[in-house]
Amino acid sequence: MDGSAVTTDGGTISGMNPRPRNSVVTRVALTASVILVLAGAVTATLAGLGHRWGWWAFTTGFEVLRWAVYVTVAGLGFSVVAAVGAVLAKRRLLILATLPAIVLAAVVLSVPFGMWYRATHVPPIHDISTDLDHPPAFVALRAVREAAPNGGDYPGQTTARLQREAYPSIKPLRLVAKPKAVFTAADQVARDMGWRIVAADPAEGRIEAVARTFWFGFYDDIVIRITVADDGHTQVDVRSASRVGKSDLGTNARRVGEFLRRLQARF
Numbered sequence: 001m002d003g004s005a006v007t008t009d010g011g012t013i014s015g016m017n018p019r020p021r022n023s024v025v026t027r028v029a030l031t032a033s034v035i036l037v038l039a040g041a042v043t044a045t046l047a048g049l050g051h052r053w054g055w056w057a058f059t060t061g062f063e064v065l066r067w068a069v070y071v072t073v074a075g076l077g078f079s080v081v082a083a084v085g086a087v088l089a090k091r092r093l094l095i096l097a098t099l100p101a102i103v104l105a106a107v108v109l110s111v112p113f114g115m116w117y118r119a120t121h122v123p124p125i126h127d128i129s130t131d132l133d134h135p136p137a138f139v140a141l142r143a144v145r146e147a148a149p150n151g152g153d154y155p156g157q158t159t160a161r162l163q164r165e166a167y168p169s170i171k172p173l174r175l176v177a178k179p180k181a182v183f184t185a186a187d188q189v190a191r192d193m194g195w196r197i198v199a200a201d202p203a204e205g206r207i208e209a210v211a212r213t214f215w216f217g218f219y220d221d222i223v224i225r226i227t228v229a230d231d232g233h234t235q236v237d238v239r240s241a242s243r244v245g246k247s248d249l250g251t252n253a254r255r256v257g258e259f260l261r262r263l264q265a266r267f
Contacts, residue, residue, distance in 0.1 A: 026085030026094055029078045033101045036075030041108045044068035052217025058244060061216060069112050076105040118249040123162035126150060126242040128252040130172045130260075132160040136225040136239045140199035140208045145221060148243035167253045173260045174233040175267050179205060182234045183226050185266045189259060195222060211240070211255060219243050220252060224259075236263060 047065035051058045079101045086094035127150070129135035135154045138145050145152030163170065175182055183202050190197060195209035205226035212219055222240045229235040238259055240252040 023085070023089050023091060023094070026082050026089060026091070029082035029085060030094065030097055030101070033075045033078035033082055033098070033105075036071055036078060037101045037105045037108070038075075040068050040072030040075055041104060043071060044108050044111065048215035048217070052215070058216055058218070065112055069109065072105050072108045075101060076109070079105060115249060119247055122247065122250040122253075123166045124247040125155070125159045125162050126245055126248040126252065127155050127159055127239070128163060128167065128170060128241070128248075128256050129154065129237070129239040130170055130256065131225075131237045131239075132163065136206075136223040136237050138208065138221060138223050138239075138241075139206065141210070141221045141223070145241070145243070148219075150241065150243055150245070154239075163253075167257075170253060170256055173236040173264060174229060174231075175236065175264070177234055177267050179226055179228060179234045182236060182263075182267075183207070186224050186226060186236060186263055189262045189266070190222070190224065192262070193255075193259060213251065218245070220248070220255070222255070222259075236260070 044065055047061045047068055050056050050064065051061040056064075079098050083095060083098040083102070086092075086098060127135075138152055142152050180202065183200075183205060187197065187200055187207055190207060190209050193211070195211045197207065197209050199206065199208040201207075207222075207224040207226075209222045209224075210219055211222060220240055220242050222238065225237040225239075227235050227237075238256045240255050242248045242252060
């Protein structure tokens, strides 16, 4: 075949080229990529929100997320096929049409792979405290903690050792200010960070609160302890612990660090 069109009587019409086959393949691949990537994006979103809304356990949510990754990777593969076909066919519009699916696939995949990266670079712990010898104790939240899989007691010296190695900057905060002023500021910082205050006892210098992660909606409990140190400074200790999960992917350490930075900035 020399590229001429064939008539019904077996003749040809010179100068009329049939539609290139690779253009059809490109369009099919493009359609498949859009469908799969969109399906992956929706599935990945529901993986976390489904747990947050009470549809399933967090372990089921992680399984749903795993399948979302598979679907998205398949969609990305079709996007690459479509892009290559569009380049070979020199169809600029088709080339541009493949870009949204590729970008969306990259965004969707960045979330679970980001979680995987953090999981491999932080210790498998879920309880962070500025005082590792005498961690602040949960009082108002004690019953809730005891009913949760991770319990209410501090996990122990293994967790403390891993925290020291991974988060050496997590230490008590000492301020040259009256305990009452520090308590008021700490309470406001906690509220500004979106925590739900469960207990605030100025006499004991204790604030207990609950934070919830955005996507999966995990509940983490926080206790803030304000005391007067031996040198007369006001000392602030914070403990943040997840109710479920062996590893928090660094969430509690980031939360404690941010709280301390915000509180220190007020003085």
